Amino acid sequence: MSSSDCIFIVGSVTLRRIEASVQSVAWPESWTRSTLPRRRDVADLPDLHELASEHFTYADLCHCSETWRRTGIENAPQALETYRAISELCENVLEPVEAEFGSITLTYGFAGPNLTRKVHGRIAPRLDQHAGHERRVSGEFICPRLGQAADFRVPGVSSIVVARFLVTTVPFDRLYLYGTDRPLHVSIGPQHARAIFEMRKSGTRLIPRGLKAANFSVSD
Incomplete structure (x- = not known):
């Protein structure tokens, strides 16, 4: 028997002992496979160039930022629920805005980890x-x-005029205003908070000031 055979036999015995030990361990329930989030197969996910709504594709939301245009980095959602949320945002918020005012310019949409690291x-x-x-x-x-x-x-x-339209017309979760000629931030979400904030500059910082939807009135 060669030395390599001896190594193989010893290795096999050791491996069986390890397997037996592993099988006898009472793993915490929180470590079991069933409790871990499953990554969906890529085939289950929409193509980025499919329509998320009548006039918007998923790519419109994923490839709109200056950072993406500068880097071209991969920025596709990996969760089917994210695609559904993008579709809901497009259908219930962005489509009504375009119908009221005409074409919009998206400046930041979906941001996965790859993109945010580059921002x-x-x-x-x-x-x-x-x-x-x-x-x-x-x-x-x-x-x-x-x-x-x-x-x-x-x-x-x-953007104040657009914000007034959003507040009085569409469902949203949070709305942030940065000025009349700056992009505004709007979201949909399960909380349906309808929270409105005006971001005011204080030195080098932006401080949020809450606004009430009932008497939403910010001068243009």
Whole structure:
């Protein structure tokens, strides 16, 4: 018997002992396979160039940011629920805006981990809903608020006017205003909070000021 055969036999015995030990371990329920989030097969997910609504594709929301145009980095959702949220945002928020004001300019939509790592400036993935229903490696949602968000503006129309239309016409979760000529941020989500904030500059920081939908009145 050669030395290599001896190594193989010893290795096999050792492997069987390890397997027997593993089978006898009472693993915590939280570690079982059934409790871990399953990654859907890519075949289950829509193509980015499919329509999310009548006039918007999923790619419109995934490939609209300056960072994506600069890098071309992969930025496709991996959760079917994110695609559904994008579709809901397009159908219930973006389509009505286009019907009222004409074509919009999207500046930031879905942002997966690959994209957010490339973004220059301050962002808040845990709060801003741009990650949709995507999860971290740990299984936790990137943004527990879920839903989906988009930043956009309507060329030639004050963002305050657009915001008033949103507040009085469409369902939304959160709405952030940054100025009359700046893109606004709007999201849909399971909380349906209808929370409205005007972001005011204080030194180098932006401070949110809550606005009430019932008496939403910010001068143009």
